[in-house]
Amino acid sequence: MDANIGCCVPVTDEALSRPAAQDLAGMFKVLADPVRLRLLSLIASVPEGEVCACDLNEPLDRSQATVSHHLSTLVNAGLVTREQRGKWAWFRVAPDRADFVKSVLGGQPAVSIR
Amino acid sequence: MDANIGCCVPVTDEALSRPAAQDLAGMFKVLADPVRLRLLSLIASVPEGEVCACDLNEPLDRSQATVSHHLSTLVNAGLVTREQRGKWAWFRVAPDRADFVKSVLGGQPAVSIR
DNA sequence: CCTTCGCATCGATGGCCGTCGATGCAACCT
DNA sequence: AGGTTGCATCGACGGCCATCGATGCGAAGG
Numbered sequence: 001m002d003a004n005i006g007c008c009v010p011v012t013d014e015a016l017s018r019p020a021a022q023d024l025a026g027m028f029k030v031l032a033d034p035v036r037l038r039l040l041s042l043i044a045s046v047p048e049g050e051v052c053a054c055d056l057n058e059p060l061d062r063s064q065a066t067v068s069h070h071l072s073t074l075v076n077a078g079l080v081t082r083e084q085r086g087k088w089a090w091f092r093v094a095p096d097r098a099d100f101v102k103s104v105l106g107g108q109p110a111v112s113i114r
Numbered sequence: 115m116d117a118n119i120g121c122c123v124p125v126t127d128e129a130l131s132r133p134a135a136q137d138l139a140g141m142f143k144v145l146a147d148p149v150r151l152r153l154l155s156l157i158a159s160v161p162e163g164e165v166c167a168c169d170l171n172e173p174l175d176r177s178q179a180t181v182s183h184h185l186s187t188l189v190n191a192g193l194v195t196r197e198q199r200g201k202w203a204w205f206r207v208a209p210d211r212a213d214f215v216k217s218v219l220g221g222q223p224a225v226s227i228r
Numbered sequence: 229c230c231t232t233c234g235c236a237t238c239g240a241t242g243g244c245c246g247t248c249g250a251t252g253c254a255a256c257c258t
Numbered sequence: 259a260g261g262t263t264g265c266a267t268c269g270a271c272g273g274c275c276a277t278c279g280a281t282g283c284g285a286a287g288g
Contacts, residue, residue: 021155025145038135069266177277246274249270258261
């Protein structure tokens, strides 16, 4: 009745398109680094809403160059905004991404409606 | 009155702990690959709820060894379960992770309550 | 038992990326 | 102007990982 032995279902083609998968993976790649996550957490946890880069070097236990690199990555991904104010660079979580970042750092990176 | 010039806020220490960041990053690292995302999508999109590994090689355009490797990664991360049935290996999204996976693949990997 | 088939595992390889010292550069200070 | 300080950028290095051919191994089938 069926040529298939019990295997080989056609696989519905409603899967993620290749470009969509690429984009999604890109966002996850940004989040897939513990230093960047703690960086995000530090920026998000400060009551003033913004942090100077000079305050981020020490708690992360990484060189200034490395922290700066990670900050660039976060800014580039649109998760964080940077504002040069005088000699210092101030970072804050991107307003439109605030709740996204919050849920990501919440432990359960998705559907954390509880 | 203040030795600080306008910078150097103490940084509230309510940030992500290092181990927590490591764990979170680990989960994101699993999701940070387009092939794995499409793999997840394929498994999640099949109406029967489970797929035989033999059906996953072709649509992903990767060698059988590579697909098997990615499947192991997903199983290891607890996102997918494997059941050996006769000669074939059947995979399904882990029941307790179903809504997580769904929201991840939904485009907005978090707080997609709409 | 021998062959075939499905799939995991191994070993090797190439590329990406986290890391850091060094350098550059702009803003402030004196 | 010269010095200092904050931060981005550069170049290099090392490690992790996606990928694949080859191999191993168990399950069917003859």
